[in-house]
Amino acid sequence: MPSDPVHDDLPRVLAPYVRVGVQDATLFLGFGSIRQPVREQKLWEPLLHLADHFRTPHTREEALAHLRATCTADTASAEAAMLLLEHGNCLIPASVYDPADRYSRHALFYELSGTGSEQVQRRLGRVRVTLLGCGGIGSLIAATLATSGIGELVLVDGDHVELSNLTRQFLFTEADIGLPKAEVLARELRRRNSSCRARPMVLDIADTSALELLPGCDLLVVSADSPGLTETVNRHCVTTRTAWLNACYVNDIAVWGPLVIPGTTACWDCRTLTARPPEDDPELATLITRVNGRYQAPSNGPVNMLASSLAALDALRHLGGFGTPASLNRRVGVWSHELALDQQETERDPACPTCTETAPAVGGAR
Numbered sequence: 001m002p003s004d005p006v007h008d009d010l011p012r013v014l015a016p017y018v019r020v021g022v023q024d025a026t027l028f029l030g031f032g033s034i035r036q037p038v039r040e041q042k043l044w045e046p047l048l049h050l051a052d053h054f055r056t057p058h059t060r061e062e063a064l065a066h067l068r069a070t071c072t073a074d075t076a077s078a079e080a081a082m083l084l085l086e087h088g089n090c091l092i093p094a095s096v097y098d099p100a101d102r103y104s105r106h107a108l109f110y111e112l113s114g115t116g117s118e119q120v121q122r123r124l125g126r127v128r129v130t131l132l133g134c135g136g137i138g139s140l141i142a143a144t145l146a147t148s149g150i151g152e153l154v155l156v157d158g159d160h161v162e163l164s165n166l167t168r169q170f171l172f173t174e175a176d177i178g179l180p181k182a183e184v185l186a187r188e189l190r191r192r193n194s195s196c197r198a199r200p201m202v203l204d205i206a207d208t209s210a211l212e213l214l215p216g217c218d219l220l221v222v223s224a225d226s227p228g229l230t231e232t233v234n235r236h237c238v239t240t241r242t243a244w245l246n247a248c249y250v251n252d253i254a255v256w257g258p259l260v261i262p263g264t265t266a267c268w269d270c271r272t273l274t275a276r277p278p279e280d281d282p283e284l285a286t287l288i289t290r291v292n293g294r295y296q297a298p299s300n301g302p303v304n305m306l307a308s309s310l311a312a313l314d315a316l317r318h319l320g321g322f323g324t325p326a327s328l329n330r331r332v333g334v335w336s337h338e339l340a341l342d343q344q345e346t347e348r349d350p351a352c353p354t355c356t357e358t359a360p361a362v363g364g365a366r
């Protein structure tokens, strides 16, 4: 989303992600979702002169003076062209882009999203994220967060690497079979970003009392499939006022959300989001539990990647403060066979037995 125009007089440059092209008598300024159509042809020349001038750092006044000296555009057109550049996140501080910096491409993404990249990167470096589950989704989210510069990752999993994991848990190798997933993952993350503190905890996630052993964090990501775990995590996070995000797959559907921010968004219990055995019919509930007892997920690499990438992006948005997480008050599923979106909207229920007393948390990232 384009940001408000800048009004200070600091030198800026044309962002490297800006491209210009003409299609069907319309000039398009920008690229991707911030592309702006410019149909008034008299704006094209001043716009391109300005864009060309901003290939090196200049202030607004310097650029307008350059335009007056080099282009016959009237004052109104010059001002309109300038506003187009300023509205579309096209101009960024000259110091933002250092191609040699490890986070330089992400910095451009944050600027594209309308948020100062230095601020985002600083926030990410200060946060601690706990990953409950280091399998197909958790390990890929962990890799994305670690290489993005998250300060600390707590990796929780009691499982050991198995041969059947290797179709989707790409950070594990055949040589790792039999080793604890959390420890192998920590080793692999350190190899990829030594400044990220990766802290393995080999704990049985199904034992929900293990939650009490976890250190406090800025975000808890759950990608573990254990009966009752989601509800227990939700109660724990509402009580401790910890933001949490669910990421999973429902057979062939990649699912993430809702991102629960206690006191601000709906919690997991504000609306029934999944089908469960009926609480008022024990006999039927027993039969359903027996039938479901033989369930084995058809876990698939691409579907794991889809869920983990979209969840990781929302985690970064929330922690870094750029853009808006897509899973705020929403559980989203991407149908992998049909490329359809399935969205379950949620909102805070004033009568929710879990979160009704929760006040908004103070502050964001530590």
Ligand SMILES: [Zn+2]
Pocket (backbone or CB within 6 Å): 266, 267, 268, 269, 270, 271, 348, 349, 352, 353, 354, 355, 356
């Ligand atoms: Zn609730």
